[in-house]
Amino acid sequence: MSSTTGATGASVQESIRAQIGTSAIDKIIGQPTTTSVNNLKEQIAKIAASVKTTKWGGRHGYLPLVLDDTEWQTASGYGATLPSGDPNNTDRLTRPPLVPVGLTNTMTITARHAITSKDDRDKADFWTQEAVDSIIVDRIVTEIIDAPYVEELEEDYVGYANQTIKTVLAHLKTTWCTVTTLEKKQAAEQFQIKWNGTTHITKYARQLDKQQKLCRDIGVPAHDNQKIQIYVEQMYACEMFDDKEMTEWEDKVTADKTWAIAKTYFEKLYRSKAKYSEERAARAGGFDSANSLSDKTRAAVQQNNPPSIGTAYPTSFMPPASVMTDTISPADQKTYIEYTNSLEGALEEAKEHVAAVTTDRDRMMEKINEQQKVMMEQQKQFMQMMMNAGMGRATATEGNGKGAGKPDDTNAGRGKPGKLVPARKCGVCGKDGVRHKDEDCWENEANADNRPKWWKRKE
Numbered sequence: 001m002s003s004t005t006g007a008t009g010a011s012v013q014e015s016i017r018a019q020i021g022t023s024a025i026d027k028i029i030g031q032p033t034t035t036s037v038n039n040l041k042e043q044i045a046k047i048a049a050s051v052k053t054t055k056w057g058g059r060h061g062y063l064p065l066v067l068d069d070t071e072w073q074t075a076s077g078y079g080a081t082l083p084s085g086d087p088n089n090t091d092r093l094t095r096p097p098l099v100p101v102g103l104t105n106t107m108t109i110t111a112r113h114a115i116t117s118k119d120d121r122d123k124a125d126f127w128t129q130e131a132v133d134s135i136i137v138d139r140i141v142t143e144i145i146d147a148p149y150v151e152e153l154e155e156d157y158v159g160y161a162n163q164t165i166k167t168v169l170a171h172l173k174t175t176w177c178t179v180t181t182l183e184k185k186q187a188a189e190q191f192q193i194k195w196n197g198t199t200h201i202t203k204y205a206r207q208l209d210k211q212q213k214l215c216r217d218i219g220v221p222a223h224d225n226q227k228i229q230i231y232v233e234q235m236y237a238c239e240m241f242d243d244k245e246m247t248e249w250e251d252k253v254t255a256d257k258t259w260a261i262a263k264t265y266f267e268k269l270y271r272s273k274a275k276y277s278e279e280r281a282a283r284a285g286g287f288d289s290a291n292s293l294s295d296k297t298r299a300a301v302q303q304n305n306p307p308s309i310g311t312a313y314p315t316s317f318m319p320p321a322s323v324m325t326d327t328i329s330p331a332d333q334k335t336y337i338e339y340t341n342s343l344e345g346a347l348e349e350a351k352e353h354v355a356a357v358t359t360d361r362d363r364m365m366e367k368i369n370e371q372q373k374v375m376m377e378q379q380k381q382f383m384q385m386m387m388n389a390g391m392g393r394a395t396a397t398e399g400n401g402k403g404a405g406k407p408d409d410t411n412a413g414r415g416k417p418g419k420l421v422p423a424r425k426c427g428v429c430g431k432d433g434v435r436h437k438d439e440d441c442w443e444n445e446a447n448a449d450n451r452p453k454w455w456k457r458k459e
Contacts, residue, residue: 009127016051016131023047027144034177034218040144041066041169044136048165051132053125055093057082062132064090065165092164093129096122133164140168149176179218187215191222195234201270205231205263224259231259235266245269 025043028036049063056064057076064072069089073079078088100119103112141150141160153163153171160168191211195204208227215222232249235241249257249265425432428441438444442451 009130012124012127013131013134016128017135020047020051020132021135021139023050025139025144028146030146031178032145032149032172032176034173034179034183034214037169037172037177038214038217040140040172044140044165044169047136048132051128053128054121055125056090057088062129065092065129065133066169068166093122093126095126134161136165137163137168140165145172173217184218184220187211187218187220188222191215191220191226192230193234195238197238197240201267202263204234205267228257228259228262231262231266240273241266241269 025047026036026039028040032040045063045066048066049061051061052058053061056072057078060076063075067075067090072090073088076088080088082088096119100115103115103119107115137160141147141153141163149172150160150168153168154160155162191208193204193207193211195201208231212222212224212227235249236246249262252261423433423435426434426436426441426443427438429443440447440450442455443457
């Protein structure tokens with residue numbers, strides 16, 4: 001592969017790298033297999049085809065850099081010869097000479113411009129080819145394939161510069177894709193592809209082609225007659241085609257039952273039936289919409305008093321549209337249409353109002369719920385405070401009968417817990433307004449053990 005270090009080549013290289021440098025390619029983990037390499041080839045082919053060129057027929061970009069001649073001739077649809085008459089192969093573009101061919105000093109400006117313009121296009125196509133090849137090869141050997149499976153392609157000093165997409169893919173397939181008995185069995189089973197009826201019939205045919213190619217690559221018998229048999233069996237199984245259509249296929253002579261004819265025959269029927277189904281659905285949808293609109297309009301007019309549209313009908317009843325168009329003047333029809341539109345506008349406004357009211361109600365309910373939660377929490381805290389305050393008073397009142405009360409002249413807290421004595425004059429100590437009994441008085445020697453430390457006998 002030629003170098004792209006020149007000014008023109010470098011600019012094209014950067015442009016193509018920006019276009020395809022990050023395109024998705026599945027990484028192959030471990031030793032490559034025929035299936036994984038075929039998948040890699042398919043992904044690379046789509047990337048190469050996305051880069052446009054005027055060469056190779058100008059329809060499939062740089063896809064020839066990935067496919068061999070047979071594959072390319074099938075994919076391009078041109079066969080062995082291009083429309084121009086040139087051979088349709090995948091030969092690489094050669095580098096144009098520095099001086100365009102046919103350019104002379106004595107030619108006219110018009111002729112010179114034609115030659116130089118063609119030379120510019122040829123050079124751009126060539127440098128783009130080199131860029132696509134080098135960028136994809138670099139991604140394969142550095143990102144997609146593990147090093148042990150490609151490093152023998154690396155050369156001293158130049159690395160992989162002399163490799164192309166085709167040489168790397170060929171190396172992987174011939175050197176590392178060992179075909180096992182299990183792989184052959186799986187390929188044969190997967191050749192029996194079922195059609196679900198929802199996948200487009202053309203895509204189903206391509207899936208059969210792809211699986212047939214895989215079988216042939218690994219040595220599994222996959223003849224065209226076998227592929228046709230699988231294909232037609234699925235046409236029966238889908239029940240999309242009637243007896244007449246299937247009988248017409250069966251009545252064809254053997255020479256007309258080729259793969260190409262089978263695809264053309266059933267794809268044409270498929271498209272015809274798909275178009276008819278779409279049109280029928282559209283017609284049914286149109287009828288339903290018209291009937292629904294007519295019913296809704298008549299109901300709205302009967303429930304609301306429309307403006308007078310003539311003397312032929314009372315304002316409380318509106319006849320069907322089919323009658324109106326035959327008997328009502330265009331001016332009255334316009335009035336009726338305007339009234340109907342006003343009803344629709346009022347209905348939309350009512351819907352918006354209901355939605356707004358519903359939203360406000362929901363917000364109010366949320367606010368009330370939040371307030372109730374706050375009130376309940378405050379009430380709970382208040383009750384707890386009341387309970388704590390009650391317990392404190394009870395403790396201060398009960399005492400322990402051993403002088404634990406606050407020192408005062410009334411000796412409050414003496415006696416049994418919770419049994420306060422009305423204010424009275426003690427017969428022992430002689431104090432007025434005390435609330436202890438005579439037998440509990442600390443002046444009594446019998447209560448010497450109950451006297452607090454701060455107590456002193458009255459002098």
